[in-house]
Amino acid sequence: MSASSINLAVIPGDGIGPEVIAEAIKVLEKAVAAEGVTLEQTHYRLGAQHWLETGETLPDEVLADLRTRDAILFGAVGAAPGDTRIPSGIIEREMLLKLRFSLDHFVNLRPSRLYGTVGSPLANPGTIDFIVVREGTEGPYVGNGGSLRTGTPHEIATEVSLNTAHGVERVVRDAFRRASERPRKHVTLVHKHNVLVYAGHLWKRIVEEVAQDFPEVTHDYLHIDAATIFMVTDPARFDVIVTDNLFGDILTDLAAAVTGGIGLAASGNINMDRTAPSMFEPVHGSAPDIAGQQKADPTAAILSAVLLLDHLGFTAAARRIEAAVVADVEGRTGEPRSTAAIGDAIAARL
Amino acid sequence: MSASSINLAVIPGDGIGPEVIAEAIKVLEKAVAAEGVTLEQTHYRLGAQHWLETGETLPDEVLADLRTRDAILFGAVGAAPGDTRIPSGIIEREMLLKLRFSLDHFVNLRPSRLYGTVGSPLANPGTIDFIVVREGTEGPYVGNGGSLRTGTPHEIATEVSLNTAHGVERVVRDAFRRASERPRKHVTLVHKHNVLVYAGHLWKRIVEEVAQDFPEVTHDYLHIDAATIFMVTDPARFDVIVTDNLFGDILTDLAAAVTGGIGLAASGNINMDRTAPSMFEPVHGSAPDIAGQQKADPTAAILSAVLLLDHLGFTAAARRIEAAVVADVEGRTGEPRSTAAIGDAIAARL
Ligand SMILES: CC(C)[C@H](C(=O)O)[C@@H](O)C(=O)O
Numbered sequence: 274m275s276a277s278s279i280n281l282a283v284i285p286g287d288g289i290g291p292e293v294i295a296e297a298i299k300v301l302e303k304a305v306a307a308e309g310v311t312l313e314q315t316h317y318r319l320g321a322q323h324w325l326e327t328g329e330t331l332p333d334e335v336l337a338d339l340r341t342r343d344a345i346l347f348g349a350v351g352a353a354p355g356d357t358r359i360p361s362g363i364i365e366r367e368m369l370l371k372l373r374f375s376l377d378h379f380v381n382l383r384p385s386r387l388y389g390t391v392g393s394p395l396a397n398p399g400t401i402d403f404i405v406v407r408e409g410t411e412g413p414y415v416g417n418g419g420s421l422r423t424g425t426p427h428e429i430a431t432e433v434s435l436n437t438a439h440g441v442e443r444v445v446r447d448a449f450r451r452a453s454e455r456p457r458k459h460v461t462l463v464h465k466h467n468v469l470v471y472a473g474h475l476w477k478r479i480v481e482e483v484a485q486d487f488p489e490v491t492h493d494y495l496h497i498d499a500a501t502i503f504m505v506t507d508p509a510r511f512d513v514i515v516t517d518n519l520f521g522d523i524l525t526d527l528a529a530a531v532t533g534g535i536g537l538a539a540s541g542n543i544n545m546d547r548t549a550p551s552m553f554e555p556v557h558g559s560a561p562d563i564a565g566q567q568k569a570d571p572t573a574a575i576l577s578a579v580l581l582l583d584h585l586g587f588t589a590a591a592r593r594i595e596a597a598v599v600a601d602v603e604g605r606t607g608e609p610r611s612t613a614a615i616g617d618a619i620a621a622r623l
Numbered sequence: 624m625s626a627s628s629i630n631l632a633v634i635p636g637d638g639i640g641p642e643v644i645a646e647a648i649k650v651l652e653k654a655v656a657a658e659g660v661t662l663e664q665t666h667y668r669l670g671a672q673h674w675l676e677t678g679e680t681l682p683d684e685v686l687a688d689l690r691t692r693d694a695i696l697f698g699a700v701g702a703a704p705g706d707t708r709i710p711s712g713i714i715e716r717e718m719l720l721k722l723r724f725s726l727d728h729f730v731n732l733r734p735s736r737l738y739g740t741v742g743s744p745l746a747n748p749g750t751i752d753f754i755v756v757r758e759g760t761e762g763p764y765v766g767n768g769g770s771l772r773t774g775t776p777h778e779i780a781t782e783v784s785l786n787t788a789h790g791v792e793r794v795v796r797d798a799f800r801r802a803s804e805r806p807r808k809h810v811t812l813v814h815k816h817n818v819l820v821y822a823g824h825l826w827k828r829i830v831e832e833v834a835q836d837f838p839e840v841t842h843d844y845l846h847i848d849a850a851t852i853f854m855v856t857d858p859a860r861f862d863v864i865v866t867d868n869l870f871g872d873i874l875t876d877l878a879a880a881v882t883g884g885i886g887l888a889a890s891g892n893i894n895m896d897r898t899a900p901s902m903f904e905p906v907h908g909s910a911p912d913i914a915g916q917q918k919a920d921p922t923a924a925i926l927s928a929v930l931l932l933d934h935l936g937f938t939a940a941a942r943r944i945e946a947a948v949v950a951d952v953e954g955r956t957g958e959p960r961s962t963a964a965i966g967d968a969i970a971a972r973l
């Protein structure tokens with residue numbers, strides 16, 4: 274990366290992925306151009322559709338090529354729920370999760386903010402502004418399971434959650450660092466240590482240890498079940514949540530719903546050590562039911578581009594897009610607009 | 624059990640447990656007395672306080688004694704969060720979970736209903752009336768984990784989720800049977816089979832197989848993350864949810880919050896084969912902060928007694944208590960009442 278260009282990998286993916294990514298790039302290009310920065314794009318055809326055509330999920334050469342980019346902008350992948358030609362979950366695991374694991378995206382960053390007029394399903398949502406720092410490279414997501422006597426009445430199926438001090442420490446440290454830069458300076462660990470004793474105690478120990486290095490940051494603990502209750506009764510209480518891969522998956526979809534829907538929820542799969550490019554993607558899926566109809570909201574993809582710019586150090590451009598998005602979102606009346614119209618409106622505000 | 628008496632084990636437990644159980648028994652006793660049935664009670668001192676005094680969680684003799692009862696009414700257990708004298712989670716695991724596992728409570732039944740005027744945090748909750756059939760004896764709750772190089776920077780901690788065709792089949796069959804007796808006759812399997820492939824595929828296979836035996840019941844599937852979204856955007860869509868031990872834990876606390884709070888959420892830990900007594904408990908915990916102050920809502924405990932009566936076949940008494948609770952809840956104005964006052968009011972309506 275040089276300060277005057279961004280070498281960007283683009284994976285539009287399936288369903289509404291290409292549509293929302295087109296708008297994110299439109300906005301991204303305009304925002305960086307204003308600072309004399311050009312966007313060099315390399316597009317990659319990957320996803321369920323690509324699998325149907327080629328049988329490829331994520332070939333090694335493609336992964337190697339992706340490693341040469343500054344960052345990855347990712348749309349969404351996944352077949353239509355009823356499409357039985359594609360083995361369930363294969364695209365998610367062999368492509369999306371493979372990217373997260375191979376590129377060591379240990380910080381899965383998911384901010385939640387409730388913008389002025391956007392509809393929360395909550396009657397009294399309060400002021401919601403928190404981030405979830407979800408671990409991205411271990412836990413129950415490692416794919417370490419198996420089955421015995423498969424398909425019989427005596428089948429046993431296992432799933433192993435793997436958690437390491439190394440893996441937990443780096444993400445917990447990231448959460449405390451982010452908290453130390455926020456006004457409320459508070460970290461909440463979410464786990465289920467009364468049941469998942471071994472993993473839970475590891476997380477608790479590491480949080481106590483890392484907390485020593487951040488005396489200005491306060492912290493507390495919630496079981497995942499209690500955390501979901503607070504997410505609907507008092508989401509304003511949260512500042513920075515740090516949690517494992519699976520609890521983070523659940524909590525961030527719930528958080529997105531509470532803050533007006535996954536049409537607005539952005540995420541970054543970040544390698545904080547910068548040993549490989551980070552990847553930015555809307556939290557939503559490929560929504561095959563509305564694909565190609567210009568009905569999808571590109572805001573989550575555009576906000577993911579903001580996280581991308583922040584990660585690459587283009588903070589001014591990031592803040593300008595963010596301001597344009599906030600202005601657009603706060604002006605929404607419920608009148609339907611096409612995907613492109615929303616992208617155009619946000620670009621026009623830059 | 625004879626039709627004219629119920630041999631009831633009572634475990635009031637810690638915190639608000641004894642207060643709410645006292646009201647549940649008040650109501651239960653009056654309801655069955657009207658049908659000429661007496662309640663023989665055996666109270667057991669178990670829980671965090673008992674552990675502090677004796678070091679006992681659940682001695683074998685106590686477990687053996689509990690097996691001789693018709694059913695168990697359980698309050699809540701757990702120490703105050705800050706009480707470092709009690710190893711974290713020991714009471715939950717060595718007592719509560721030990722009961723569920725030893726007595727083979729494979730159906731963890733948790734109904735969610737929104738009563739007229741009770742405050743849901745949702746702006747437009749709609750008509751909520753569903754049940755969650757949570758697996759209660761396997762999955763990530765089996766306590767099958769470990770750690771290596773514990774306490775060092777090289778620690779590895781594992782948690783193993785164990786799932787068997789036997790364990791999944793019996794709870795899925797229970798869910799379909801319950802669905803077949805409800806107006807909407809619909810089962811939703813909640814899992815995360817795109818990531819937890821082995822366990823997920825086992826659950827999916829068994830659901831497809833059991834569905835063959837219930838042609839009148841429709842079914843669909845949701846990932847746990849998507850299910851939490853629907854729980855706040857469209858909870859009215861759910862009829863019967865069947866899911867594993869951990870997802871069920873998370874989803875039922877969220878469901879309780881959405882339907883007006885855990886003050887109302889009842890649960891049954893049911894051994895449908897009747898090889899051991901089933902156990903009925905409010906979903907809420909011991910709430911040490913308000914213990915002994917008559918501030919707790921006993922409604923969840925009273926509704927748990929309703930599930931107990933249903934399980935034992937005292938359906939008329941169950942319906943009468945339920946009607947009394949609904950009338951009480953619908954008449955609530957927000958004016959605070961003591962735990963005993965709520966119990967008295969419900970008993971008076973019988
Ligand atoms: C598609 C799926 C594998 C993925 C996950 O579970 O992480 C998605 O739900 C997400 O949250 O990004």
Ligand SMILES: CC(C)[C@H](C(=O)O)[C@@H](O)C(=O)O
Binds near residue numbers: 468498720906
């Ligand atoms: C106390 C705890 C072990 C328990 C559970 O996780 O099952 C509780 O949360 C519940 O839902 O009954």
